[in-house]
Amino acid sequence: MNKITSLFNIKYPIIQGGMIWNSGYKLASAVSNAGGLGLIGAGSMYPEVLREHIQKCKKATDKPFGVNVPMLYPNIEEIIKIIVDEGVKIVFTSAGNPKTWTSFLKENGITVVHVVSSSVFALKAQDAGVDAVVAEGFEAGGHNGREETTTFTLIPMVKDKISIPLIAAGGIATGRGMLAAMALGADGVQVGSRFAASFESSSHQNFKETIIGVQEGDTQLTLKELAPVRLIKNKFYKDVQELYEKCPTKEELATLLGRARAKRGMFEGDLTEGELEIGQIAGLIKEILPAEDIVNEMIAEFEHAKLEVVTFGF
Template identity: 85%
Template structure:
């Protein structure tokens, strides 16, 4: 059964594997996409040409949709965005920056744009900037947490009430029960990180996987 997220990304299940810096290369992204969810390559720790190599390998490993997560505070952002478009990646998740900077340009190139936010204020700004969906990430999440320290179960209904575009919940979601809770509160899908860090295909260190 399709919902807003499965329709938007043309995937089977409304689950997104988070783009987690050095933990999510092409192996994890392609394995996730092949299983019917959306895999993301984490561009944050990659030099531009390394990212290109991961995209090319991912394309060979899956014929399903996958995307790239781009933290916008990185210095070679321009080069990274152009590589994504040159390599014909159709889904980009942006974070840690102003969504206005790249959203229009990416959408002109036929890319679906999702922005990660930690508060209602930033969710509204992202919607105004024209993104296709929002990831509302509670303070339980890894990565760039919001200053407000708003937890996932508080953030999701708050954002849902004020936005019209599809909403993805993130932060502390690692089970089917947690996914159900997020969706009851108004999320159309979930983004999961730590659960995938511990997987065989993740490029995280074995000791880190065991700790998780």
């Protein structure tokens, strides 16, 4: 048992990221059943869809699971009410001020974790009363912090500032990556991209197959004027870059982005005009696997790598 397995009452300190259009109840329950902590991604769900996924997840697993809540999305009050009404015990918040909902959630018996991109925000989250933080480096897919601090730089800096449990995220998809993050001070890891390419991920098969074809350098952090997001370099990404050459306003960027661009790409499988969010670590992902196999492979590699370090000193 370590701080993370004790906090969530799970077997392994592996948290599946609550990714939009990927993290439905099937993925969350599969990861929880495998010994990690599965998260339902509320960011791409209408409130009643979220309720349905929570109810189905409770039937699919008797293990702990949680919900990831990006606080910048609409209907936040209704989402929080559903989480409380349905008896969810773990909530990961992101993209907002942790002071807004932490006290209310904790008053309702919920363990709260907040996602941060800097030690400054980690301290603010700790001061707000969260139970742990996820420190996410800019290697991560999807929406990112503006600091562009890499995971291996971020983790020891955050560890130096806080006293609550620390979860590392961004660029972690293997047992060796997990060991490295924990050697730098993390108590556990949050894994997104690797679980996006799982059988149980709710994303489109086209997107999953694109992930396993990604090579080093095929993703880029862009749209910083709106909200920094890491994308696969497809036609939509190239359209964004062409617009940047004209020194666009925020309004022009928002017009190009439009509505539901991420849904179009990841959920509906439009590989040309859709927004395809994935992390840099996708370059190491070569096959689509069941979530249970992903967890088991990570733990086996973690234990083997740890033994190598102890035995051979490398």
